[in-house]
Amino acid sequence: xxxxxxxxxxxxxxxxxxxxxxxxxxxxxxxxxxxxxxxxxxxxxxxxxxxxxxxxxxxxxxxxxxxxxxxxxxxxxxxxxxxxxxxxxxxxxxxxxxxxxxxxxxxxxxxxxxxxxxxxxxxxxxxxxxxxxxxxxxxxxxxxxxxxxxxxxxxxxxxxxxxxxxxxxxxxxxxxxxxxxxxxxxxxxxxxxxxxxxxxxxxxxxxxxxxxxxxxxxxxxxxxxxxxxxxxxxxxxxxxxxxxxxxxxxxxxxxxxxxxxxxxxxxxxxxxxxxxxxxxxxxxxxxxxxxxxxxxx
Numbered sequence: 001x002x003x004x005x006x007x008x009x010x011x012x013x014x015x016x017x018x019x020x021x022x023x024x025x026x027x028x029x030x031x032x033x034x035x036x037x038x039x040x041x042x043x044x045x046x047x048x049x050x051x052x053x054x055x056x057x058x059x060x061x062x063x064x065x066x067x068x069x070x071x072x073x074x075x076x077x078x079x080x081x082x083x084x085x086x087x088x089x090x091x092x093x094x095x096x097x098x099x100x101x102x103x104x105x106x107x108x109x110x111x112x113x114x115x116x117x118x119x120x121x122x123x124x125x126x127x128x129x130x131x132x133x134x135x136x137x138x139x140x141x142x143x144x145x146x147x148x149x150x151x152x153x154x155x156x157x158x159x160x161x162x163x164x165x166x167x168x169x170x171x172x173x174x175x176x177x178x179x180x181x182x183x184x185x186x187x188x189x190x191x192x193x194x195x196x197x198x199x200x201x202x203x204x205x206x207x208x209x210x211x212x213x214x215x216x217x218x219x220x221x222x223x224x225x226x227x228x229x230x231x232x233x234x235x236x237x238x239x240x241x242x243x244x245x246x247x248x249x250x251x252x253x254x255x256x257x258x259x260x261x262x263x264x265x266x267x268x269x270x271x272x273x274x275x276x277x278x279x280x281x282x283x284x285x286x287x288x289x290x291x292x293x294x295x296x297x
Contacts, residue, residue: 001045002045002046002085003044003046004038004042004044007090008034008035011031011084012031026077027080027081030074031081033061033074034057034074037057041053047091049095050095051096051097054075054096054099058099061074062102068101068102072101079094082095110240111248112241114253117132118297120217121133127199128202128214130199131199132217133181134162135243135247136250137178137250137291137294138162138181139175139247139251139268140247141166141247142244146199147165148164149195150195150196150197151194152198153185153198159288160177162174175291176287176290178292185198223241225240226239226240227239227240253293253294257293263286263287
């Protein structure tokens with residue numbers, strides 16, 4: 001029979017072989033946190049863990065000021081491990097099954113209005129101008145926008161597109177290039193190779209420092225910022241506006257312009273490469289018309 005520590009080590013090792021590196025890392029982190037929380041009790045048989053242990057761990061994590069979504073993800077990861085132990089006959093019941101998730105209050109993230117995006121572009125320096133335009137006109141996340149390569153950009157076809165490899169889901173998605181973004185991309189120096197990054201000074205950098213730099217541009221653009229969750233112990237603070245707000249702005253403007261939900265979903269990346277490969281010229285033309293609803297900034 002497995003001890004708690006032995007089972008989680010066995011389980012996480014298996015996940016490392018079958019899941020993405022990012023998912024495996026989350027399982028590893030949760031394992032370490034739970035084993036540390038149990039202390040000497042981690043040497044007990046896996047069947048000794050009770051629902052109270054799980055509830056106490058949940059409440060402890062929540063007391064640190066972590067977001068409800070983070071705490072609930074912890075419990076989901078633990079539940080997956082205990083569910084596997086149950087299926088293999090090591091325990092008779094999953095102790096996570098009776099645990100209620102922490103209620104997640106809406107964070108009320110704000111969006112940028114076009115005038116604010118214009119102000120950001122004006123104060124942006126170097127590759128940041130193009131990165132902000134990409135975030136606003138493509139509706140993609142900071143890391144995905146910062147790491148596009150010239151091989152992902154099609155400025156030759158009748159309908160110009162950018163292909164993104166999304167770090168969060170691993171999906172490859174395609175979005176149509178807005179004329180304002182096209183103008184900027186065409187103004188950039190010619191790349192030495194297709195493998196070159198479009199924004200070389202920002203590519204392959206950690207997201208956190210990039211987010212802080214973006215915050216400085218917000219200050220320079222005199223865009224008011226406020227926190228919707230204050231930092232508490234190990235929990236991070238959450239601001240109402242961030243680079244990710246450009247993604248929300250993208251979706252919000254398209255929705256207000258009456259663009260159909262399925263088109264908005266396609267443009268923000270809720271499709272796979274296989275689906276995009278089947279796009280007809282007519283369907284791409286529809287996406288182009290949707291993108292045209294975004295104003296020039």
